[in-house]
Amino acid sequence: MTDPAPETQERPASLARHPARIVTRPVMRFQERIYLIEVWHGLVITSRHFFVNLWRHTRRAIGLVARAGAVTIQYPDDPAVVAKRGRTRHRLMKREDGTPRCVACMMCETVCPAKCIKIVAEESPDVMIEKRAKIFDIDMGLCVFCGYCVEACPEDAIRMDTGQVEMSSFNRQDMVWNMQELLGNKKKDPAANVPRL
Amino acid sequence: MALTEPFWTFLKIAAAVGFGLNVAGLLGWVERKQSAVIQDRIGANRAEIFGFRVLGLFHPLADAIKMMTKEDFVPPEGMRLWHGMAPGLSLLFSMLCLAALPYGDKIVLGGHALSLQPLPLSAGLVFVLAMLSVGVHGVVMAGWSSGSAYSLIGGLRGAAQMISYEVALLTTLAGPLFLYGTLDLAEAVRWQAHSIGGIVPAWGIFLQPLAFILFMTAGAAETKRAPFDLPEGEAEIVGYFIEYSGMRFGMFLMNDFIESIVLAGLTTALFLGGWHVPGLAHLHLSQPVFALIGVGAFVVKVMAVLWLLMQIRWTLPRFRFDQLLDLGWKNLLPLAILNTLVTAWAVFLAGG
Numbered sequence: 059m060t061d062p063a064p065e066t067q068e069r070p071a072s073l074a075r076h077p078a079r080i081v082t083r084p085v086m087r088f089q090e091r092i093y094l095i096e097v098w099h100g101l102v103i104t105s106r107h108f109f110v111n112l113w114r115h116t117r118r119a120i121g122l123v124a125r126a127g128a129v130t131i132q133y134p135d136d137p138a139v140v141a142k143r144g145r146t147r148h149r150l151m152k153r154e155d156g157t158p159r160c161v162a163c164m165m166c167e168t169v170c171p172a173k174c175i176k177i178v179a180e181e182s183p184d185v186m187i188e189k190r191a192k193i194f195d196i197d198m199g200l201c202v203f204c205g206y207c208v209e210a211c212p213e214d215a216i217r218m219d220t221g222q223v224e225m226s227s228f229n230r231q232d233m234v235w236n237m238q239e240l241l242g243n244k245k246k247d248p249a250a251n252v253p254r255l
Numbered sequence: 256m257a258l259t260e261p262f263w264t265f266l267k268i269a270a271a272v273g274f275g276l277n278v279a280g281l282l283g284w285v286e287r288k289q290s291a292v293i294q295d296r297i298g299a300n301r302a303e304i305f306g307f308r309v310l311g312l313f314h315p316l317a318d319a320i321k322m323m324t325k326e327d328f329v330p331p332e333g334m335r336l337w338h339g340m341a342p343g344l345s346l347l348f349s350m351l352c353l354a355a356l357p358y359g360d361k362i363v364l365g366g367h368a369l370s371l372q373p374l375p376l377s378a379g380l381v382f383v384l385a386m387l388s389v390g391v392h393g394v395v396m397a398g399w400s401s402g403s404a405y406s407l408i409g410g411l412r413g414a415a416q417m418i419s420y421e422v423a424l425l426t427t428l429a430g431p432l433f434l435y436g437t438l439d440l441a442e443a444v445r446w447q448a449h450s451i452g453g454i455v456p457a458w459g460i461f462l463q464p465l466a467f468i469l470f471m472t473a474g475a476a477e478t479k480r481a482p483f484d485l486p487e488g489e490a491e492i493v494g495y496f497i498e499y500s501g502m503r504f505g506m507f508l509m510n511d512f513i514e515s516i517v518l519a520g521l522t523t524a525l526f527l528g529g530w531h532v533p534g535l536a537h538l539h540l541s542q543p544v545f546a547l548i549g550v551g552a553f554v555v556k557v558m559a560v561l562w563l564l565m566q567i568r569w570t571l572p573r574f575r576f577d578q579l580l581d582l583g584w585k586n587l588l589p590l591a592i593l594n595t596l597v598t599a600w601a602v603f604l605a606g607g
Contacts, residue, residue: 097571100570101566101567105566108293108566111292111293112292132297
């Protein structure tokens with residue numbers, strides 16, 4: 059069961075400046091070529107997994123230990139596990155007095171590659187702050203979760219650290235989150251526009 | 256004993272086929288769960304009846320319901336009669352093999368000796384191997400009658416594989432048969448009753464270890480299970496049953512499992528001492544109890560071999576077709592002939 063030696067090919071001139079990386083085909087030793095020993099090694103590995111996991115499953119089933127024999131997360135039953143650094147659903151931050159930190163500078167809207175942010179600015183009643191957002195909508199159906207808006211924001215007004223990844227809805231307009239929902243002042247109702255059959 | 260002989264035989268065959276079909280159904284579950292446990296997963300556990308899930312044991316049931324309610328499609332280019340016959344033919348011949356396996360010794364009740372082997376044939380091994388070979392017809396018939404070039408290629412690939420490994424399988428069995436001196440499976444099991452030096456039971460696996468390995472390899476190839484599942488190639492390469500749907504497709508799957516059971520039964524009878532339990536003869540049990548424990552031992556050994564086949568199936572990657580034929584013709588066959596010659600010489604020297 060030996061393969062023929064790979065054919066030597068003339069390298070194209072365009073590759074002349076790059077050093078060639080020569081990949082040598084590993085030579086199989088006798089105990090690898092007869093394959094039976096390797097089969098045995100493979101069987102040892104899979105059998106070890108089988109019996110160790112079976113032992114853990116059994117111990118858990120009779121209530122001895124909490125450790126599971128499988129790494130499966132049964133997602134709709136168990137909550138989704140998202141890494142701490144993962145970019146998840148956006149939220150808008152507030153100042154200490156409760157007003158949104160957003161100054162409607164349009165940086166996030168400009169940098170957004172998916173064009174999912176829509177901001178309408180208005181004059182701020184606070185004389186020290188020039189503008190504030192009148193409308194701040196994010197269309198989660200368009201968002202690609204790149205995190206550029208978080209990087210662009212000079213006021214640390216937008217973050218993507220809610221840990222929430224479940225944003226499905228029954229139609230497209232429900233995918234748009236408005237400012238109050240992003241601030242956390244109003245709970246997003248996922249079934250607001252469910253079509254009645 | 257008012258049982259007439261034909262009735263008793265019918266009962267035994269029904270029990271054997273029932274055993275085979277039930278275990279084949281169960282093997283679908285074993286396949287899912289064993290692969291899951293090997294790969295640190297949980298495996299199918301969602302099918303439930305009245306809120307009971309029982310480790311996903313209802314999944315084979317759900318499978319059967321799904322297959323039976325699906326459309327049984329015959330391709331317009333296909334030949335309706337042969338297309339419909341092929342899976343039944345495969346399944347019929349595999350199930351006939353089940354009836355010839357030696358499940359247990361004779362049971363003596365009230366002076367009557369009742370054999371626990373459904374079909375006590377004097378050439379049982381030849382019968383089983385013949386029926387296994389006829390399985391090729393189902394494969395080729397399915398490939399040809401589907402009217403598709405792809406399934407025809409799959410069918411021919413299957414035929415090439417099964418006929419190649421048929422040769423290796425039969426040559427391998429010559430060694431053990433020289434030792435046992437019989438083609439009767441029950442007699443072969445009885446031969447393995449004694450022990451070597453009072454310690455090691457005289458099972459085929461200890462006397463013919465090379466033949467055991469060759470037989471398992473060739474047998475796994477014969478049953479078309481991974482790593483030799485080129486005729487099927489579930490998802491990657493098309494097989495002979497791509498034009499099948501519904502329960503006819505399910506019958507091909509079932510056929511594979513039943514062939515696995517037959518192979519495991521043959522391995523148990525020829526190499527693992529059949530119904531014998533080492534040391535049980537010293538307990539002086541009454542004869543019917545002894546025979547029934549033997550049946551249990553046979554089933555346990557069959558299950559162990561099935562476990563090993565399943566473990567191999569989930570360990571090894573699939574062979575390439577040239578590697579497959581190389582393995583069959585250039586490696587298994589010469590080794591089997593060598594084993595036969597050495598065994599014949601040894602039996603001759605021992606004056607057997």
